[in-house]
Amino acid sequence: MKKEFLDLGQQPIANKFLYWEEVNGDTDTEEFFFDLKVVFDEETNLVSLKEFVKPELMFNEDYKYNTSLSVPMVEHFKKTAELMKELRNDYGYKTDNVLEIGSNDGPFVSNFENAVCVEPCDNFVEKTEELGYKTYNAFWTTELAENIVNEFGKMDLIYSANCICHIQDLDDCFQAVKNTLSEKGMFVFEDPSLLRMMERGSYDQIYDEHAHVFSVLALKKILARNDLQIFRVDDLSHIHGGSNRIYVRRMNINSNMFDASGSVFEAIRQEKEFGLDKFETYKVFANRVEKSKKDLVEKLNQYKKEGKKVASYGATSKSTTVFNYCDIGTDLIDLISDTTPDKIGLYAPGSHIPVKNRSEVNILDYDVLFLGAWNFKDTIANKEQEFIKKGGKFLTHVPQVMEFS
Numbered sequence: 001m002k003k004e005f006l007d008l009g010q011q012p013i014a015n016k017f018l019y020w021e022e023v024n025g026d027t028d029t030e031e032f033f034f035d036l037k038v039v040f041d042e043e044t045n046l047v048s049l050k051e052f053v054k055p056e057l058m059f060n061e062d063y064k065y066n067t068s069l070s071v072p073m074v075e076h077f078k079k080t081a082e083l084m085k086e087l088r089n090d091y092g093y094k095t096d097n098v099l100e101i102g103s104n105d106g107p108f109v110s111n112f113e114n115a116v117c118v119e120p121c122d123n124f125v126e127k128t129e130e131l132g133y134k135t136y137n138a139f140w141t142t143e144l145a146e147n148i149v150n151e152f153g154k155m156d157l158i159y160s161a162n163c164i165c166h167i168q169d170l171d172d173c174f175q176a177v178k179n180t181l182s183e184k185g186m187f188v189f190e191d192p193s194l195l196r197m198m199e200r201g202s203y204d205q206i207y208d209e210h211a212h213v214f215s216v217l218a219l220k221k222i223l224a225r226n227d228l229q230i231f232r233v234d235d236l237s238h239i240h241g242g243s244n245r246i247y248v249r250r251m252n253i254n255s256n257m258f259d260a261s262g263s264v265f266e267a268i269r270q271e272k273e274f275g276l277d278k279f280e281t282y283k284v285f286a287n288r289v290e291k292s293k294k295d296l297v298e299k300l301n302q303y304k305k306e307g308k309k310v311a312s313y314g315a316t317s318k319s320t321t322v323f324n325y326c327d328i329g330t331d332l333i334d335l336i337s338d339t340t341p342d343k344i345g346l347y348a349p350g351s352h353i354p355v356k357n358r359s360e361v362n363i364l365d366y367d368v369l370f371l372g373a374w375n376f377k378d379t380i381a382n383k384e385q386e387f388i389k390k391g392g393k394f395l396t397h398v399p400q401v402m403e404f405s
C-alpha cells in the first residue's frame with residue numbers, strides 16, 4: 001500500500017524557466033501546476049510522487065540543463081568513464097557496445113569510441129549525433145529496447161546518470177534493461193540517494209522530474225522482480241547533493257561481478273539504521289520540512305524588515321520546489337544569479353523571480369545570497385570570496401536554515 005507523507009503544494013515544471021511574455025500574460029497558455037505529494041510504498045519501500053507529470057511536459061526541446069556547461073559534472077563523467085574502463089578486467093565485461101540512457105549533450109559517451117544514445121530532448125539529440133553517436137530521440141521503454149537490440153545487438157555496458165529516477169514505470173524500465181544487457185553485461189546508474197536527502201533535509205530533491213527518490217533497499221526489490229541484481233554501490237556524497245552509483249548484473253549468472261567490500265550490504269545497513277523501511281521515519285522528515293519552511297520564510301521576512309538586499313544563487317530545479325512550497329517571490333528575493341546562457345533573461349517557474357547573468361549582477365550590492373545551488377556550496381563560496389570579505393552572508397536551508405560566510 002502507498003502511504004502519503006509529504007505535501008509540497010502546487011508546483012510548476014521545475015526546470016521550465018519562462019519567457020517575459022509568459023510571465024506578463026501576453027500568451028494564451030497558463031502556467032501548468034500540479035499537486036506535489038509524496039508517497040511511501042510499504043511493500044517495496046519505494047518513495048515516489050503521488051501524481052506523475054506527463055513526461056512530454058518536462059523532457060522536450062526546451063529542456064534547460066546542458067551538462068557540458070558544468071565543469072564539475074564534465075569532470076565527474078570523464079572520471080566515471082575511466083572507472084568503467086578500468087573495471088573491465090575485474091568484472092569481465094566489454095565496452096565494445098555501450099548504451100547511455102538519457103545522454104544529455106554527451107559528456108559521458110564522448111569518452112567512448114562507440115556508443116548508442118537514448119535521449120528524449122530534441123535539443124540534445126543533435127549534439128550527440130554531431131559527435132558521431134547514433135541517438136534515439138525517444139523515452140527508454142521495452143519497445144525502444146527491442147529496436148536497439150535489433151539494430152545494434154545486446155549491450156555490454158548500459159549507463160545512465162540522473163535519469164532512471166525520472167522513469168515512472170520502473171518495471172518496464174528494468175525489463176528493457178534486462179532485454180538489452182548481454183549475458184555478462186553490466187548496468188550502472190547514478191541517482192540522488194534517499195538516505196542523503198533524508199539526512200540532509202534536502203526536500204528540494206523532490207520535484208516533477210524525480211518520479212522516485214531511490215533507496216538501495218527499494219531498488220534491490222524492484223530489480224529482483226525483473227531478474228536483475230545489485231552487486232555494488234558507490235557512495236557519491238558530493239554529486240547532486242548525495243547520490244548512489246548502483247552496479248547491476250543479470251540474476252543467477254556465473255560471473256565475476258561481485259564486490260568483496262560488501263558495499264550493498266553496508267548501504268542497506270545504513271538505510272535500515274536510519275529507518276528507511278519504516279513509515280514513521282517519513283512522518284518525522286515531513287515535520288522537519290514544515291519547520292524548514294517556517295524558518296526560511298521567517299528569515300527572509302526579517303531581512304526585508306531590516307532593509308537587506310537578497311538574491312538567490314543558482315537557478316536550479318531544486319529552488320523551484322523551495323520557492324513554490326514556501327511561497328517566496330520577488331517580494332522576498334530580487335533575482336536569481338546564474339551562468340547558464342539558456343536560463344539568463346528568463347523567469348523562475350511559479351515564483352517568476354528573474355534570472356540574471358552572474359556577470360551582470362553586482363553581487364557586492366547584496367547582503368544575503370540564498371544558495372539555490374547548495375550542492376555546489378564550496379565551489380560558489382570559493383568563487384565569491386569578495387562578497388564574503390565585504391561582510392555578505394550566504395543563506396541555505398540544508399541541513400537546516402542557516403547563514404554562513
Ligand code: TYD
Pocket residue numbers: 313314315316317318319337338339340343358373375376379380383
Ligand atoms: P543543478 O545543480 O543542476 O541543480 P538542479 O538539478 O536542481 O537543476 O544546477 C546548478 C545551477 O547553478 C545551474 O543553473 C548553474 C548554476 N551555477 C551558477 O550559476 N554558478 C556556479 O558557480 C555554479 C556552481 C552553478
